[in-house]
Structure formats: C-alpha cells, structure tokens
Amino acid sequence: MNLAEYKDVYVFAEQRDGKLQNVALELLGKARELADANNENVVAMLLGKDVKPLAQTLIAHGADKVMVVDNDLLKDYLTEPYTEAITHIIKEYKPSIMLIGATTIGRDLGPRVSARNRTGLTADATKLEISDDEAHEFRMTRPAFGGNLMATILCKNTRPQMSTVRPGVMQKLTADANRKGEVICVDVKFDTEKIARVKLVKTVKEEKTVTDISEAKVLVSGGRGVGNKEGFAKLEALAKELGGEVSSSRAMVDAGVMEQSRQVGQTGKTVRPALYMACGISGAIQHLAGMEESDLIIAINKDKYAPIFSVADLGIVGDLHKIVPMLTERLKSMQK
Ligand SMILES: Cc1cc2nc3c(=O)[nH]c(=O)nc-3n(C[C@H](O)[C@H](O)[C@H](O)COP(=O)(O)OP(=O)(O)OC[C@H]3O[C@@H](n4cnc5c(N)ncnc54)[C@H](O)[C@@H]3O)c2cc1C
Structure with missing residues (x-):
C-alpha cells in the first residue's frame, strides 16, 4: 500500500428517512479541523435514495465535496450494500481518514468496512487530532481498561485510518449557507448476488417514548x-x-x-x-x-x-x- 496516495478526511453522512443525523454534522466539524491541519479536503459520503438535496447542508457544515451514491438498494440501511458503496469509494478515491458516527448503524458499518479493506478502526474515540510535529500523525484517543487509562491509537501501515465517534462528543460548526462545494455522483456496481442474501422484510418503528x-x-x-x-x-x-x-x-x-x-x-x-x-x-x-x-x-x-x-x-x-x-x-x- 502506497500511503502517499491516500488523502483527505471522509465522513459518513448518516441519514435516516432522508434526515441527516446530528452526529454526521458534528463529525464534519472535527473533520474540518483535521483536514485544515494537513491542507486537505473534507469529503462527505452521502448514501441513500433521493438524498442529493441534503448535500448543501453538508457543505454548509464544512464539507468541500459530497460524494452521493443514490441507489434503490441504499434506501434503507443494510450492511452489505452500504459496505460495498463505501468500499468502492475507498478503492476509487483513497481516503486517508474516515470518520463514522457510533450510532447503531455506524457501529455495524464501521467494523465491516474496516475488515473488508484490511485496515484498523478505533471505536468510540473521544479525541481526534493531527500531531503538530513533522510526522503529522493522526491520533485517535479512547478510554481503555474500564476508563482507567486513555489510549492513543495510531493506524500506521494501512488506510483509511478509521474511527467511530459517539453522538455529542464533537461539535458541529455554525452552518454557512454561502459555502460552496462540489457534489460528485458516484456510480457503484453492486454485487446483487451477495446483497440478495439478506432482505429487509419489514421495518418496525419503536414508538419514541424514550427521551434523548x-x-x-x-x-x-x-x-x-x-x-x-x-x-x-x-x-x-x-x-x-x-x-x-x-x-x-x-x-x-x-x-x-x-x-x-x-x-x-x-x-x-x-x-x-x-x-x-x-x-x-x-x-x-x-x-x-x-x-x-x-x-x-x-x-x-x-x-x-x-x-x-x-x-x-x-x-x-x-x-x-x-x-x-x-x-x-x-x-x-x-x-x-
Ligand atoms: C467499566 C465501567 C464503566 C462505567 N460507566 C459509568 C457510566 O457510564 N456512568 C457513571 O455514572 N458511572 C459509570 N461507572 C461507575 C463509576 O465508576 C462510579 O461507580 C459511579 O459513577 C458512581 O456514581 P455516583 O457518583 O452516583 O455514586 P457515588 O460514587 O457513591 O457518589 C455519591 C456522591 O453523593 C454525595 N452525597 C451523598 N449524599 C448527599 C447529599 N445528601 N447531598 C449532596 N451530596 C450527597 C457523596 O458525597 C458522593 O460524592 C462505570 C464503572 C466502570 C468500571
């Protein structure tokens, strides 16, 4: 793997029923800081069906580019098609860093993407930074040993350097409606045979009685x-x-x-x-x-x-x- 080919900070822009999840915007705020430290771009990956109109919100919150994968197969979240779409982006565009919200969807997607691309994943990071020495290393910190120790993790030999972050940990930027960005439509050839192994039969929505x-x-x-x-x-x-x-x-x-x-x-x-x-x-x-x-x-x-x-x-x-x-x-x- 030629690490020099990998650049930019990618964020999985999680949406449900066409509504962007707050954590996606929070991660864009952090991604902006990391990308600026390396003179790189922030790229949001927006997967779903008819989701393109959400791209401007992502740009307003710090994305330079939005890669939209619009496909019937991505209408509802399923592990396989989402993993394939992100793996396609990784192979084509070679991201250096990839951030995913530690939601139920992100906790399912992150490990699968990292395993398929033979790279590492730091789960539930509480701090992300680029070292200010010459190495410009990406450092991911998370509690370890029952919270008695803070472990800083590096992903030195493989790319992308992946991390999941819980909602509420990072801060979103104030939206700037005048920010300009590029929207790229990405065409993914899905392996329909593999995808057919799991079918979404029915979605049962839990009544939201729980206060967040x-x-x-x-x-x-x-x-x-x-x-x-x-x-x-x-x-x-x-x-x-x-x-x-x-x-x-x-x-x-x-x-x-x-x-x-x-x-x-x-x-x-x-x-x-x-x-x-x-x-x-x-x-x-x-x-x-x-x-x-x-x-x-x-x-x-x-x-x-x-x-x-x-x-x-x-x-x-x-x-x-x-x-x-x-x-x-x-x-x-x-x-x-
Ligand atoms: C792996 C792991 C994960 C954990 N995760 C969490 C977690 O997510 N969240 C969490 O909270 N804990 C977590 N814990 C537990 C944590 O270590 C503590 O045991 C717990 O937070 C203590 O809760 P407490 O402060 O309510 O109780 P205590 O530590 O017992 O403190 C009670 C406090 O109340 C004060 N007090 C008593 N009476 C009064 C009064 N009348 N007026 C004013 N003050 C009074 C006392 O002075 C004392 O400071 C975790 C532990 C482990 C090992």
Whole structure:
C-alpha cells in the first residue's frame, strides 16, 4: 500500500428517512479541523435514495465535496450494500481518514468496512487530532481498561485510518449557507448476488417514548446521593423550572431507580448541555467522560473533596435534599 496516495478526511453522512443525523454534522466539524491541519479536503459520503438535496447542508457544515451514491438498494440501511458503496469509494478515491458516527448503524458499518479493506478502526474515540510535529500523525484517543487509562491509537501501515465517534462528543460548526462545494455522483456496481442474501422484510418503528438526554439543553443529573425515586422527584421539579431533563449516574441505574436511557457516562450517553447540574454525584472518571464538555457545570455535593468539583464551574457544598427544593422555589418565585 502506497500511503502517499491516500488523502483527505471522509465522513459518513448518516441519514435516516432522508434526515441527516446530528452526529454526521458534528463529525464534519472535527473533520474540518483535521483536514485544515494537513491542507486537505473534507469529503462527505452521502448514501441513500433521493438524498442529493441534503448535500448543501453538508457543505454548509464544512464539507468541500459530497460524494452521493443514490441507489434503490441504499434506501434503507443494510450492511452489505452500504459496505460495498463505501468500499468502492475507498478503492476509487483513497481516503486517508474516515470518520463514522457510533450510532447503531455506524457501529455495524464501521467494523465491516474496516475488515473488508484490511485496515484498523478505533471505536468510540473521544479525541481526534493531527500531531503538530513533522510526522503529522493522526491520533485517535479512547478510554481503555474500564476508563482507567486513555489510549492513543495510531493506524500506521494501512488506510483509511478509521474511527467511530459517539453522538455529542464533537461539535458541529455554525452552518454557512454561502459555502460552496462540489457534489460528485458516484456510480457503484453492486454485487446483487451477495446483497440478495439478506432482505429487509419489514421495518418496525419503536414508538419514541424514550427521551434523548443528549439533545437536552439543561440536565439535572442525580447520583447515589439522591437515594431513591422520591429524591429524583425533587430533581424533576427543578428540571421542570429550568426547562430541562433529568439524567443519572450509573449507580442509580444499577440500583433500578433510573432507566438506562438516562445514564450519563462511558457506558451511558455523552452529553454536552448548556447547563449540567450534578447532584450527589461523586465524579468518577467514567461519569466525567460523558459530561465534562458541558458548557456550565454546577455540582452539589456534601463532600467538599468530591472529584466532581474539579470539573465544576460552580460548586455548592451541602445537602442536595435541602438545596435543590430551595433552588426550585426561588426559580418559581422569580417567575411570578
Ligand atoms: C467499566 C465501567 C464503566 C462505567 N460507566 C459509568 C457510566 O457510564 N456512568 C457513571 O455514572 N458511572 C459509570 N461507572 C461507575 C463509576 O465508576 C462510579 O461507580 C459511579 O459513577 C458512581 O456514581 P455516583 O457518583 O452516583 O455514586 P457515588 O460514587 O457513591 O457518589 C455519591 C456522591 O453523593 C454525595 N452525597 C451523598 N449524599 C448527599 C447529599 N445528601 N447531598 C449532596 N451530596 C450527597 C457523596 O458525597 C458522593 O460524592 C462505570 C464503572 C466502570 C468500571
């Protein structure tokens, strides 16, 4: 493999039912930074049926080029045709770096593409950078050994250098509707025999009753210090006043007090709200990994040495069971 032939940062622009997923735009923001460090282009790969109109949104968020593979076989996500389309792009255009969102689709697609192209994949990277020495290496960092160690991974001998990144970890750029880019329609010859092995019989959509905490602007989050459901009712009242949602540490999920979909952290969701209120959460590294990029962090803890205070912008030392209702009352009275 002649590594010098490989260039540019490619992003899988995941769409579902013709709607671009937020993570695709977040990855374009990071790809822009990586490409600029190497004087390269950002290329979005847009796969689907009748998806071309989405290309301008990708350009507005940082793509220089959008490669569109428009085909009936790509209407709904299936591993084989999507893998074939991306493998075709890899063979034809030789990307240096490829980023994929760690969604259910991305977690299926990424490993398959990397195996088929005999290259490496770093799953769930939390940091991506180009080294500022002469080597200009692409460094992918992710938690390892239960979050006790941050491992920086290089893909030295093969291309593309692939990574999946969870939604909410990277930041999208402000859209610039005037940005110009090139839209390239890519024609892929699919191996219909291989594709026919798996058929999509029916799509059953789960009713969306689960709140996506990674979309919330304000999170009032509770840990073991909250204790039980009655404790969380106090947090809910405060969240309601702030127009936010309640989230949780893993301790309260394991205790059966909160549902897993509201867990923040390494094995839960990564969140980046405008305000994160950590109530009765000690600040274990696995919890911090999911929330430390929040814009403003307020921590309430009765232990002034709790590690959560090291990432908090504002710390309140005291009993959350007294402080949270007081805050709620104060907010209520301010609105009168
Ligand atoms: C592989 C692995 C993955 C993990 N993934 C996650 C993850 O995704 N998310 C996660 O959260 N954890 C995760 N953990 C668990 C993590 O290590 C911690 O055990 C967990 O975060 C602790 O939760 P906590 O802060 O609620 O509880 P504790 O650590 O028990 O802290 C409770 C805090 O509440 C304070 N407190 C008690 N009473 C009050 C009160 N009345 N008022 C104010 N403060 C009070 C205490 O001072 C203490 O600081 C993971 C662990 C492993 C090994």
